Amino acid sequence: MFQREFWMEIGESLWRHKLRSALTAFSVFWGMLMLVLLLGSGNGLRRGVEFQFKDDAINSIWIWPGTTSMPWRGLPTGRDMRFRNAEVKHLQRTEPLVDKLTARYHLRGTFAVSRGDQSTTFRVRSVHPDHRFLENTVMLHGRFINPVDLEQTRKVCAIGTEVRDFFFAPPAKGQQDFGPPPIPQPGVWTAADSAAMGRYLTVKGVPYQIVGIFHDQGSRGENQYIYLPISTAQKIEGGTDRVDQIMFTFGNASLAESREVEARLREDFARRLKFDPDDQQAIYISNDLEEFKRFQGLFNGIEAFVWVIGILSLIAGMIGIANIMLITVNERTREIGVRKALGATNGSLVRLILLEAIVLTALSGFMGMALGVGTLWLVDTQVLPPIPEPDSMFMHPGVTPGVVVGALSILIGSGALAGFIPAIKAVRIAPAVAMKSA
Amino acid sequence: MIELRDIRKSYRIGPRKLEVLKGIDLHIGKGEFVAIMGQSGSGKSTLLNVLGILDEYDSGLYELDGVPIRKLSAKQAARYRNAFIGFVFQSFNLLPFKNAMENVALPLYYQGIGRKERNQTAMQYLDKVGLADWSTHLPSELSGGQNQRVAIARALASKPKVILADEPTGALDSTTSKEIMGLFESLNDEGISVLIVTHEDDIAHRCKRLIRLKDGLIEADPALETQAGKHLR
Numbered sequence: 001m002f003q004r005e006f007w008m009e010i011g012e013s014l015w016r017h018k019l020r021s022a023l024t025a026f027s028v029f030w031g032m033l034m035l036v037l038l039l040g041s042g043n044g045l046r047r048g049v050e051f052q053f054k055d056d057a058i059n060s061i062w063i064w065p066g067t068t069s070m071p072w073r074g075l076p077t078g079r080d081m082r083f084r085n086a087e088v089k090h091l092q093r094t095e096p097l098v099d100k101l102t103a104r105y106h107l108r109g110t111f112a113v114s115r116g117d118q119s120t121t122f123r124v125r126s127v128h129p130d131h132r133f134l135e136n137t138v139m140l141h142g143r144f145i146n147p148v149d150l151e152q153t154r155k156v157c158a159i160g161t162e163v164r165d166f167f168f169a170p171p172a173k174g175q176q177d178f179g180p181p182p183i184p185q186p187g188v189w190t191a192a193d194s195a196a197m198g199r200y201l202t203v204k205g206v207p208y209q210i211v212g213i214f215h216d217q218g219s220r221g222e223n224q225y226i227y228l229p230i231s232t233a234q235k236i237e238g239g240t241d242r243v244d245q246i247m248f249t250f251g252n253a254s255l256a257e258s259r260e261v262e263a264r265l266r267e268d269f270a271r272r273l274k275f276d277p278d279d280q281q282a283i284y285i286s287n288d289l290e291e292f293k294r295f296q297g298l299f300n301g302i303e304a305f306v307w308v309i310g311i312l313s314l315i316a317g318m319i320g321i322a323n324i325m326l327i328t329v330n331e332r333t334r335e336i337g338v339r340k341a342l343g344a345t346n347g348s349l350v351r352l353i354l355l356e357a358i359v360l361t362a363l364s365g366f367m368g369m370a371l372g373v374g375t376l377w378l379v380d381t382q383v384l385p386p387i388p389e390p391d392s393m394f395m396h397p398g399v400t401p402g403v404v405v406g407a408l409s410i411l412i413g414s415g416a417l418a419g420f421i422p423a424i425k426a427v428r429i430a431p432a433v434a435m436k437s438a
Numbered sequence: 439m440i441e442l443r444d445i446r447k448s449y450r451i452g453p454r455k456l457e458v459l460k461g462i463d464l465h466i467g468k469g470e471f472v473a474i475m476g477q478s479g480s481g482k483s484t485l486l487n488v489l490g491i492l493d494e495y496d497s498g499l500y501e502l503d504g505v506p507i508r509k510l511s512a513k514q515a516a517r518y519r520n521a522f523i524g525f526v527f528q529s530f531n532l533l534p535f536k537n538a539m540e541n542v543a544l545p546l547y548y549q550g551i552g553r554k555e556r557n558q559t560a561m562q563y564l565d566k567v568g569l570a571d572w573s574t575h576l577p578s579e580l581s582g583g584q585n586q587r588v589a590i591a592r593a594l595a596s597k598p599k600v601i602l603a604d605e606p607t608g609a610l611d612s613t614t615s616k617e618i619m620g621l622f623e624s625l626n627d628e629g630i631s632v633l634i635v636t637h638e639d640d641i642a643h644r645c646k647r648l649i650r651l652k653d654g655l656i657e658a659d660p661a662l663e664t665q666a667g668k669h670l671r
Binding site for chain 2: 334342343430432
């Protein structure tokens with residue numbers, strides 16, 4: 001019964017001081033709204049940047065053969081190391097962290113790529129099917145090199161958009177220099193696509209059927225490549241089993257794990273190719289995870305930035321609330337004196353002041369939070385396109401519920417604390433003195 | 439009813455000690471109507487604050503209705519104030535955001551009485567001071583005299599042993615002052631003890647007993663003169 005009376009007393013006090021309540025409520029409401037919007041936008045920025053960079057930041061290891069620089073068990077220095085198909089198979093079999101694995105073999109000598117009487121030099125890579133995951137190759141039409149191609153040593157190729165354009169869509173005169181071409185979308189057929197698919201290109205005298213057209217957003221040079229099945233290329237070059245480069249990705253490995261893999265690789269290759277495991281020039285291992293981690297550093301940097309924004313706006317809100325609480329308590333010194341003269345205990349007065357503040361900040365803070373979260377949701381679902389644009393640095397703005405509730409709690413707590421100390425002081429003033437204050 | 443023996447009280451103002459009450463002996467019986475007079479600085483307000491348990495005293499003995507009022511915790515002091523004393527102030531000290539009825543009901547809130555009963559009781563006392571029709575008005579919508587009546591109704595609501603009034607007419611014109619004094623007289627006729635602090639002669643002379651304070655001591659008290667006066671001389 002008395003509890004209910006107490007809450008009604010609070011409600012009444014808030015209602016009767018409309019201006020004071022409204023100002024306090026608005027400052028908390030605004031603080032929470034800003035906090036949620038800033039945090040949410042920050043998260044949107046972080047997610048956008050992550051989306052943009054995550055494809056280039058594949059955690060991969062690349063291995064090249066080198067030349068020994070140290071003698072090993074009677075073997076001289078200066079020996080050229082060579083990788084063969086066996087190394088690829090061995091890696092595939094023994095290394096548990098391998099996710100996507102490919103080798104590269106380069107056609108020897110200089111050669112032209114031709115079709116009919118058109119001829120030019122394009123770059124050619126002979127690879128395994130997984131290669132497209134390492135270079136982030138996006139197929140526009142058809143397919144990439146596949147396992148059956150390798151098995152049957154088919155004479156097929158996948159070509160980049162610039163290769164396509166050179167042979168099948170020579171630019172009309174005067175149309176060349178109107179800015180960069182639009183980014184091709186998968187599934188959209190151009191005249192050049194239709195003209196190219198299924199046709200043949202001649203590489204080093206051998207015709208290859210075009211089975212796929214790809215686009216690589218990473219760099220423009222990547223679109224000048226022609227990919228061949230590695231087995232076909234090796235067969236054509238006299239049945240060699242050499243490979244020039246091996247690279248693979250691993251799933252979610254830590255930096256330490258990737259370091260272990262690197263060390264293991266070096267020992268493994270040293271044993272198989274007979275070189276000193278300490279010889280850093282016999283084979284070269286490039287570990288992309290470090291770069292990947294650098295990107296992670298960028299993401300963390302943005303995250304930290306978001307937090308700084310959040311904490312600063314939280315502090316601004318806290319100061320605002322604390323200020324209002326201080327003024328409010330000072331204003332109420334006389335009321336406190338009167339209530340004491342009528343039999344109010346110190347505890348009940350402190351409770352009254354604090355709960356008024358807490359009720360007000362909680363309600364208005366919750367409203368600010370709700371509006372902020374609602375706005376972010378609207379922006380995410382109604383304003384931003386459902387599939388993010390390729391160059392968009394902003395996607396899925398939003399906040400973690402725990403963080404927002406925590407921030408609201410801090411705001412309420414700081415309001416209560418800012419009211420608590422002056423409230424304690426105010427109720428300790430003798431009522432006779434308190435009532436004389438203006 | 440009220441028993442004071444050698445009450446002393448001093449304030450510390452910087453390094454100096456200002457003695458305000460220098461040994462007050464006073465007995466006020468049930469149903470008395472007493473005025474305390476004195477120049478400003480004579481200690482009358484301080485005496486009233488001590489009597490009202492609004493302020494502490496340094497030494498001496500104070501008994502209120504047989505209960506020693508000494509070294510009370512804040513909670514006890516609050517309870518005794520609520521149970522024993524009804525306050526009337528010069529500046530009314532009504533809460534500006536509460537209407538007349540709610541102001542009168544406030545002491546009852548602190549007794550833990552429910553809203554309905556509280557408001558009924560408050561209405562009774564507002565009726566008693568002739569303001570039943572004004573119960574929903576805020577203090578700012580009432581005249582000074584009306585506000586003081588509301589304050590008196592509030593002082594009565596908790597059925598106190600004594601009403602302590604600090605310059606209750608100080609903010610009122612003479613006509614209204616007379617009305618308020620009339621109200622106090624009729625309350626006293628019902629048997630309620632009333633103690634008024636004032637510096638106005640005509641107010642003081644309407645009380646049945648007039649105590650004069652000067653420099654923190656009782657200068658004149660008819661009760662002392664009749665009972666113990668000869669002994670003192």
